[in-house]
Amino acid sequence: MTDYTPSRRELLAAGSILAAASILPAGAGEIAAAKDLSGKSVLITGTSSGFGRLTALHLARLGATVIASMRNFDNGNRPEAASLLKIARDEKLDLSAVEIDVLDEASIASGVTAAEDIAGGAIDVLVNNAGIGLAGPVEINDMEATQLIFETNLFGYLRMARAVLPKMRARKSGQIFNVSSQLGRIIIPNLGMYCATKFGVEAMFESLAYELVPFGIDVTIIQPGGYPTKIWQSGQRNVDALLTRVSDERKQAYEGHINMASGMMSGGGSTDPNDVPRAIAEIMGMPAGQRPLRRPVHPNTQATDAANAAMAQIQASVLSSGHYKQWHDAVTD
Secondary structure, eight states: OOOOOOOHHHHHHHHHHHHHHTTSOSOSSOOOOOOOOTTOEEEESOOSSHHHHHHHHHHHHTTOEEEEEESSOGGGTSHHHHHHHHHHHHHTOOEEEEEOOTTOHHHHHHHHHHHHHHHTSSOSEEEEOOOOOOOSOGGGOOHHHHHHHHIIIIIHHHHHHHHHHHHHHHHTOEEEEEEOOGGGTSOOTTOHHHHHHHHHHHHHHHHHHHHTGGGTEEEEEEEEOOOOSTHHHHHHHHHHHHHTTSOHHHHHHTHHHHHHHHHHTSOOOSOOTTHHHHHHHHHHTSOTTOSOSEEEESSOOHHHHHHHHHHHHHHHHHHSSGGGHHHHHHHOO
């Protein structure tokens, strides 16, 4: 637990730093070399592209038994699934693939059962990663768009955690990673719905981290900054679909905001998305009970570090004595 207390001025300055973070070059904040992960079984959601695909390959190359999941699997014939499995065959990786749509309880149940069969029992590690992007002022977001992003980015994580936890609890070991965002701590206008889902991930899984202490299960929240992954392309499609339903009055009122929001879906900078799987691998290699609750990942994490430090101090003032002290002490960094 740090004693550092950021000033209000530092927190305000950090916001401007975050806005520029996605264009900074990669290379800062070296991640420690990962250990051999042989013997670890890992289920990852959203592996058709981006962090999910990169994490599946990285962990498998370190010896883990990886079960990569994605929706619209088509018995492994989906091009993204076929190409991932081809790499696994070519490199002789212990990597399998199953179908999981995080919006569908039945799909999750069958996919998790298949993954546990592959693992030979409880999954050691769940990586909650499947997510979507969406931009635009809050008022133009209708319930269709809002429900989709919450169902995917937040409720999908909850569904997956609930599916794997019974066997993890019975074994009294396990780990759940949740890919959040710097925007789970910092708010940027015109990304309000995306921020809301990631703030939800932060709250839900910090609470779960405390609640799982008696069961020996670790929870880690990964907080990436801007990275060039396909979430930007899919996010623009979501924005385009939303705009077909927005009234002319609202479009005119928010024209400048909408143009700004579309610009936010244009990239993610020139940073290296492999920073995320490297961080996950490093944390997986740590001893149980000593893994961090949160890990910001980006060449520039100053804003997120400041927000995390401030909130950690607030949480400590509430939880570091009394009934919750033991749980709090077990999960704080």
